[in-house]
Amino acid sequence: MLTSPSDRYDLAVVGAGPGGxxxxxxxxxxxxxxxxxDAGPRPGGQYYRHPAPGLGxxxxxxxxxxxxxxxxxxxxxxxxxxxxxIGYLTGHHVWTAEPGxxxxxxxxxGPGAEDAAVVEARAVLLATGAYERQLPFPGWxxxxxxxxxxxxxxxxAGLVLPGRRIVVAGSxxxxxxxASSLVAAGAEVPAIVEATDYLGYARGxxxxxxxxxxxxxxxxxxxxLLRHGVRLRRTSAVVEAHGEDRVTGVTVxxxxxxxxPLPGTARRIDCDAVAIGHGxxxxxxxxxxxxxxxxxxxxxxVALAVDGEQRTSLxxxxxxxxxxGVGGADLAVAEGVLAAHAVSGRPAPxxxxxxxxxxxxxxxxxxxxxxxxxxxxxxxxxxxxxxxCEEVPAGRIREAVDDLGAGDxxxxxxxxxxxxxxxxxxxxxxxxxxxxGDPQARADSRPLACPVPLGQLERLAERSx
Amino acid sequence: MSIRRxxxxxxxxxxxxxxxxxxxxxxxxxxxxxxxxxxxxxxxADGVLAWRTTRVGGRPRxxxxxxxxxxxxxxxxxxxxxxxxxxxxxxxxxxxxxxEGHGRADLAV
Ligand code: FES
Numbered sequence: 001m002l003t004s005p006s007d008r009y010d011l012a013v014v015g016a017g018p019g020g021x022x023x024x025x026x027x028x029x030x031x032x033x034x035x036x037x038d039a040g041p042r043p044g045g046q047y048y049r050h051p052a053p054g055l056g057x058x059x060x061x062x063x064x065x066x067x068x069x070x071x072x073x074x075x076x077x078x079x080x081x082x083x084x085x086i087g088y089l090t091g092h093h094v095w096t097a098e099p100g101x102x103x104x105x106x107x108x109x110g111p112g113a114e115d116a117a118v119v120e121a122r123a124v125l126l127a128t129g130a131y132e133r134q135l136p137f138p139g140w141x142x143x144x145x146x147x148x149x150x151x152x153x154x155x156x157a158g159l160v161l162p163g164r165r166i167v168v169a170g171s172x173x174x175x176x177x178x179a180s181s182l183v184a185a186g187a188e189v190p191a192i193v194e195a196t197d198y199l200g201y202a203r204g205x206x207x208x209x210x211x212x213x214x215x216x217x218x219x220x221x222x223x224x225l226l227r228h229g230v231r232l233r234r235t236s237a238v239v240e241a242h243g244e245d246r247v248t249g250v251t252v253x254x255x256x257x258x259x260x261p262l263p264g265t266a267r268r269i270d271c272d273a274v275a276i277g278h279g280x281x282x283x284x285x286x287x288x289x290x291x292x293x294x295x296x297x298x299x300x301x302v303a304l305a306v307d308g309e310q311r312t313s314l315x316x317x318x319x320x321x322x323x324x325g326v327g328g329a330d331l332a333v334a335e336g337v338l339a340a341h342a343v344s345g346r347p348a349p350x351x352x353x354x355x356x357x358x359x360x361x362x363x364x365x366x367x368x369x370x371x372x373x374x375x376x377x378x379x380x381x382x383x384x385x386x387x388x389c390e391e392v393p394a395g396r397i398r399e400a401v402d403d404l405g406a407g408d409x410x411x412x413x414x415x416x417x418x419x420x421x422x423x424x425x426x427x428x429x430x431x432x433x434x435x436x437g438d439p440q441a442r443a444d445s446r447p448l449a450c451p452v453p454l455g456q457l458e459r460l461a462e463r464s465x
Numbered sequence: 466m467s468i469r470r471x472x473x474x475x476x477x478x479x480x481x482x483x484x485x486x487x488x489x490x491x492x493x494x495x496x497x498x499x500x501x502x503x504x505x506x507x508x509x510a511d512g513v514l515a516w517r518t519t520r521v522g523g524r525p526r527x528x529x530x531x532x533x534x535x536x537x538x539x540x541x542x543x544x545x546x547x548x549x550x551x552x553x554x555x556x557x558x559x560x561x562x563x564x565e566g567h568g569r570a571d572l573a574v
Contacts, residue, residue, distance in 0.1 A: 041554075051479065054500030054502075055476075055499055055501045055502070058479065059479045062480075063475075132530065143514035145529070146529055146531065147529060147530050151531065153532050154509065158507075159502075159506075161509070162514065185472065186473040186474050186477070245525050246514050388529070388535065426534050427530070427535050
């Protein structure tokens, strides 16, 4: 159903993770009418993902850090939805946004031509989060090789593990968090394989000292891992996964400063699963499609550019959390609260602003420390699939670059189909750009942010004639 | 407070007391499912990691991103191909079949 235009809100928040939740309840506290729109069935986003009610989890907090923050936010959400100050729409995938005095957000809620919804609001706040950056390696398409975030997500929501003995690999602080929840849940983690040396953090000593909570969080994960005898291998990478129909082991090699594998350092580790990730990519296509300004973060990802009050360059469009640069739940909450104050025309508490600034500085330090080195392409063979959907191997991409003169991801895509499949380049995009020698990180621009049934597009076309 | 031994499973870790399991059918055999799990979670819990073969190489695939982004976890669910099993809750009696290629063999062109 196209909802009636009388449903007009002061603010529509897209995403019910930490940033979106904090923004929605704060704005409602200030008397705004708020629509909170989320694709998931329950609030929390990827970070506060928790077991489905049917699983009867008595202690979901044992899989989380900072659960009390979420408990508070979700209690306030319940109170506001009870009072009808927040319209909470679950299972709504927003696929495009039309700007205007009243913004129109188009969502799909099911496969039928009738399953479309439109939400109108004077202001829109994007808290759409992020997904994981992946760098391909031989064997990464084998069943049992999963993303580190995916292993976390399936564990938190479904209480399942992909295997018993799981190598955790890639780069970034998510690896420590993922490994510590995997071992807490009974998995054996023979190694965490981290491509950087962590020395990058030392350059930001004042920033580190300004964020004792983040240090304590890291130390907490570290202690849990030590207790379980998990070994952290720094400046190393999984350069190959082995197996026929599922993964049975990996080869790990030491890296030089540019992430080039060092000859003669390869070692094999047996395992039945691999959880892998190289940081997170902000999910911002709803805004970039409209031409919102972006910035390149110190790890080479593209995030929305916002001002001191979380305003994007488009009038009426705000953003909070990972969409503005990946920095964790704490930062997302602070940004959500700040944005909600600004949208309601109220001064934000100084403490929140300070916390946002400190956490943002920490996030930038972290991103710089885990910026992928260019030498990672040294672990590809010509047969390694780079695009998982269209099964385009590295050799074919190199051919497009070397023989056919492709110099950017878009041209490679047109010549090879890399990035044209189901995921629309979300998995292979960064890798293809790197192989194409594309120097400048570019914002993804996709007119449709998720798959939409043709019947719903057709109805939209009818309406706009 | 009682002393908690080291949990050996995710279910033990969070002290879950799930409702009674139901059953779905995967490639003709019954798979037990704890209520609330997605199809992908139910298959992982049963030790199954692959439920699709790729269009070009015929290679096995299962869940990769776990959050609806990668589309690697596609399967045919109750006769409908290309369903993202990491997003779909398993319902009692669902029939899941390994999806081959683009899953549209019935449309032979
Ligand atoms: S596992 Fe990636 S979409 Fe389901």
